[in-house]
Amino acid sequence: MANTVSPHTHTHADGTTHSHTHTHSHENKKAVLNRMSRIIGHMQSVKNMVEDDRDCSDVLIQLSAINSAVQSVSRVILKEHLSTCIIDAVKEGDYESVEELNNAIDKFMR
Numbered sequence: 001m002a003n004t005v006s007p008h009t010h011t012h013a014d015g016t017t018h019s020h021t022h023t024h025s026h027e028n029k030k031a032v033l034n035r036m037s038r039i040i041g042h043m044q045s046v047k048n049m050v051e052d053d054r055d056c057s058d059v060l061i062q063l064s065a066i067n068s069a070v071q072s073v074s075r076v077i078l079k080e081h082l083s084t085c086i087i088d089a090v091k092e093g094d095y096e097s098v099e100e101l102n103n104a105i106d107k108f109m110r
Contacts, residue, residue, distance in 0.1 A: 028080050035073045042066050074108065 046062045081101065089097035 028076065032073060032076055032080075035069065035076070039066060039069050039073065042069065078105075 042062070043066060046059060046066065049059050049062065086098060086101060089095075
């Protein structure tokens with residue numbers, strides 16, 4: 001499947017915006033959405049475990065698996081963002097996007 005070029009608008013904390021276009025791979029988007037759907041299903045299963053008073057150790061093990069899955073999908077999104085959005089932003093002279101990425105990474109790593 002082909003890549004899609006999308007307009008993208010950033011809204012900054014001060015309310016200002018800027019726009020640029022970038023390319024996203026349809027395959028990556030579909031894979032990310034599939035992974036997220038599995039994570040949501042897994043979370044629902046763990047919620048059911050808690051409701052059913054399942055063993056806390058079993059719940060913690062499943063939560064650890066969910067955490068790993070979230071970290072994995074986050075890496076996929078970060079790599080895609082770096083290889084498409086950030087490269088396109090830098091080519092267009094949009095260094096604010098790089099700063100926004102740095103801020104997002106700081107928040108993500110907490």
